[in-house]
Structures are given as C-alpha cells and as structure tokens.
Amino acid sequence: MMAVMRAAADLRFSERHLLGIETLKPWAIQELLDLADGYVELNRQPEKKRPLLRGLTQINLFFEPSTRTQTSFELAGKRLSADVVNMAVRTSAMQKGETLIDTAVTLNAMHPDVLVVRHEHSGAVALLARHVECAVINAGDGRHEHPTQALVDALTIRRRTGRLEGLVVAICGDVMHSRVARSNILLLAAMGARVRLVAPPTLVPTDVALYGVEVAHDMADGLDGVDIVMVLRLQLERMEGSFLPSVREYFHRYGLTREKLARAKPDALVMHPGPMNRGVEIDGTLADDIERSAILDQVELGVAVRMAVLEALTRELREAA
Ligand code: CP
Numbered sequence: 001m002m003a004v005m006r007a008a009a010d011l012r013f014s015e016r017h018l019l020g021i022e023t024l025k026p027w028a029i030q031e032l033l034d035l036a037d038g039y040v041e042l043n044r045q046p047e048k049k050r051p052l053l054r055g056l057t058q059i060n061l062f063f064e065p066s067t068r069t070q071t072s073f074e075l076a077g078k079r080l081s082a083d084v085v086n087m088a089v090r091t092s093a094m095q096k097g098e099t100l101i102d103t104a105v106t107l108n109a110m111h112p113d114v115l116v117v118r119h120e121h122s123g124a125v126a127l128l129a130r131h132v133e134c135a136v137i138n139a140g141d142g143r144h145e146h147p148t149q150a151l152v153d154a155l156t157i158r159r160r161t162g163r164l165e166g167l168v169v170a171i172c173g174d175v176m177h178s179r180v181a182r183s184n185i186l187l188l189a190a191m192g193a194r195v196r197l198v199a200p201p202t203l204v205p206t207d208v209a210l211y212g213v214e215v216a217h218d219m220a221d222g223l224d225g226v227d228i229v230m231v232l233r234l235q236l237e238r239m240e241g242s243f244l245p246s247v248r249e250y251f252h253r254y255g256l257t258r259e260k261l262a263r264a265k266p267d268a269l270v271m272h273p274g275p276m277n278r279g280v281e282i283d284g285t286l287a288d289d290i291e292r293s294a295i296l297d298q299v300e301l302g303v304a305v306r307m308a309v310l311e312a313l314t315r316e317l318r319e320a321a
Contacts, residue, residue: 012031012315013028013031013032013312013313013315014315014316015028015312015313016135016313017129017135017136017137017138017313018135018136018137018138018147018148018309018313019125019126019129019136019138019145019147020138020144020145020147020183020186021145021147021150021151021183021186021187021190022145022186024147024187024190025190026190026191029151029154029187029190029191030191031312032151032305032308032309032312033151033154033155033158033308035307035308035311035312036151036155036301036304036305036307036308037155037159037304038304038308039303039304039307039308040159040300040301040304042079042304043079043300043303043304043307048079049078049079049080049081050079050080050081051080051081052080052081052311052314052318053077053080053081053082053113053310053311053314053318054081054082055321056082056083056113056114056314056317056318057082057083057084057085057110057111057112057113057114058073058077058082058083058084058085058112058113058114058115058116058310059084059085059086059087059107059112059114059115059116060073060074060077060084060085060086060087060116060139061087061089061103061107061115061116061117061118062086062087062089062116062117062118062139063089063117063118063119063120063124064118064119064120064140066118066139066140067274067275068273068274068275068299068302069118069139069140069146069148069149069302070086070116070118070139072299072302072303072305072306073116073137073139073306074086075303075306076303076304076306076307076309076310077114077306077310079303079307080307080310080311082113082114082310085112087107093106100119100124100127100128101127101128101131104128104131104132105131105132107132108131108132108133108134111134112132112134113134113135113314113317114134114135114136114137114310114313114314115128115132115134115135115136115137116136116137116139117136117137117138117139117141118138118139118140118141119140119141119142120141120142121141121142122141122142122143122144122179123141123142123144124141124142125138125139125141126138126141135313135314135317137309137310137313140179141179142179143176143177143178143179143182143238144179144182145179145182145183145186146179146180146182146183146273147183148302148305148306148309149179149180149183149184149273149302150180150183150184150186150187151187151305151308151309152273152298152301152302152305153180153184153187153230153271153273153298154184154187154188154191155301155304155305156271156294156297156298156301157169157228157269157271159297159301160269160294160297161227161228161269164188164191164192164193165191165192165193166192166193166194167188167193167194167227167228168193168194168196168225168226168227168228169184169188169193169194169195169196169226169227169228169230170196170197170198170222170223170226170228170229170230170264171184171185171195171196171197171198171230171232172197172198172199172219172222172223172229172230172231172232172254172256172281173198173199173203173231173232173233173234173254173281174199174203174232174233174234174235174281175197175199175203175204175205175208175232176199176202176203176204176205176243177203177235177238177239178232178233178235180232180273181197181230181232184230185197185211185213189211189212189213194214195211195213195214196213196214196215196216196222196226197213197214197215197216197222198215198216198217198218198219198221198222198223198254199215199217199254200217200243200244200250200253200254201217202243202244203243203244204217219253219254219256219260219263220260220263223260223261223263223264223268224263224264225263225264225265226264226265226268227264227265227268227269228268228269228271229256229261229264229268229269229270229271230271230272230273231256231270231271231272231276231281231282232272232273232281233272233273233274233275233276233277233280233281234247234250234277234280234281247280250280250281251279251280251281254281255279255280255281255282255283256270256281256282256283256286257283257286258283258286261286261292268292269292269293269294270282270286270287270289270292270293270294270295271293271294271295271298272287272293272295272298273298274295274298274299276295
C-alpha cells in the first residue's frame, strides 16, 4: 500500500491524543505496530525497564471495570519509567457530585503528561480531552472505540500471519454494543483486510452499511474460508430489552465451537479481546487450545502496544525538554 510505504520516508506519528482509529492514517497505524513489535522482546527479558518516560506523569482514570487494559497501561508506563497513578474513581470526589469536566480540569492542574481514560459513555473521552493540556488516550468509551485493543489485535494477527492486507477477518457476536468491533473494523479496513460481521440481526449496528463490511447472520456462511475468527463478548450489561431468546440458544447458534470453526481455513486463528464468557460466545476448550487460540498472545502484546502508544504520544514533549 502506497500510504503505508510513505512511513519509511519522512512521516512520523504526531497526533496529540489517541481517541480512536478513525483519525489514523495507515502509515501511522503501521508505525505504532512497528514500535510495539520492538517492545515484545523487551517484555520477555528479566530486565524490562527503559528510562524513556522518566520524569513524566501518567494518570489512569477508569470509570468502568478493566483487567487487561488498566493493568497493561500501568505496566507500560512503569516499564518506560513514568510515574503512574491509578485514580480510584469509586473513592474520588466524583462520588460527591464532581462532574467529569471538573475532574479533568482538577487533574490537569496537577500537570500530568498523559491521561488514560475509560468511560461508559461514547464521546466522553474526547470531551475530556478538550479540557486538558496533556495527551489523552481512549481506553474504551461506550460503544464508540477502543483503539489500543484494535492495535493489539492487529499486532497479534501480523505476528502470527505476517500480514494484514488481503486477510478475511470474521468478527462474531455482539457487534452492536462493541467498541472493540468498531475500532477493529476501521483498522482492518485501513490496512487492506476484508471484514465480515457474523451476528444475529438484533446485534448488528443499524449503521452497518457505512462500514463497507460483509454481514452474515449464520456462522456456517460467515466463517466460510476466513483467516481469522474474532469472537466478541455478549455485553448483557449494555442490553436494554430483548436482543436474544436465551443465552443457551445464543451459544447453540453463535457460540464458537470446533464444529463451527471447521468452516474457516484449516489454520484460522481464534481471537477474543476478553473478558470472555466460556460457554456463551466461545467453547472453553477451544479458547484454551494454544494451537488455534491467540487469546493469551493478545494479552501479552497489550503491554507492548501500550508502551508504543505512550512513546509515540510523548515524543514531541520529550524532544522539547
Ligand atoms: N479487552 C479489554 O478491554 O479488557 P478489559 O475490560 O479487561 O480491559
């Protein structure tokens, strides 16, 4: 791809924030993936620390639960020698009525260099970014985007298959409520992969035509010949009303099993961003099969990707110091 090839010449990542994949050019995505690749080996060494962000302050501000994203951002910041603070939202002044904007302005007054924010409302992280002077990273906002997860997934695929361009990727399950799906659709399309959504009609976004993806409502059709099968968590907590007859019926029709996976290419890779519900959207033994499943690779690469994002977003700040 021409746009990607230009990266080697004179372009480099210069975004102020990472709020979504939507605004990233293919060469910028490639630059982040290349940077992250370099951190994978470092993270496997006994000595994992680098002084790159020494003196900088990173605040993690998670308004929704997280295991993978919050922990990997904390590790990423610490491995690059930043001072990392995890703000405890449940015991913060927000419980006394302080607004999101006032919280942002308050934290900004303490001169952080990076804010990593997860929020239950789409657009909340972008809103917060308009009220602070530091870099803001979207760690997942409502149903909108989860850009670092899409970068993690792309790096996982690239390391396993050697490419993104030309692959056929099935994204299966609760696409409607998934910020991971949206960021992955944008990233995979930008990098020349074909995306097929496989979901019941009730769990396909109403604006799906805008994304230029294929849609299948049956796993046999949807998985036919695909290179990658990404399974999404059924987000029961975001569902108002009846989207499914029952969880049992859902697993029967859409849960990924070895039988359903047999429709994909023989070496098709199984992925899940986590947290996963075994026996709901995926069979537990398949998820644990390291020959087919890259789920723990995704977790491992999460730290490297977040180190790369922290490096890229603080580059100008570090160079100006
Ligand atoms: N994939 C993901 O965002 O997981 P967490 O909710 O554990 O961060």
